[in-house]
Amino acid sequence: MPPKFGELKRYCEKNGWVMIRDTDHWYYEKVLSNGDILRTRVSHSVSKEIPANLWRKILKQQLRISEEEFWKMI
Incomplete structure (x- = not known):
């Protein structure tokens, strides 16, 4: 499940x-x-x-991490 924008900000x-x-x-x-x-x-x-398609793009192109890494780091 994609995070909320607030969780991306916290990350x-x-x-x-x-x-x-x-x-x-x-x-x-x-x-x-x-x-x-x-x-x-x-x-x-x-x-x-965050919409799912945008979230996939953010992970791959902007953050350059996996979703699992993201959740571990917030």
């Missing part, structure tokens, strides 16, 4: 992501040890569940 805050902008969404980025920069954005609708 970012607990795992070294830095908020770079707070406008229509919260924008986060994380610089990896190899120099890669990951970026994601989080809706202000923190109690809304």
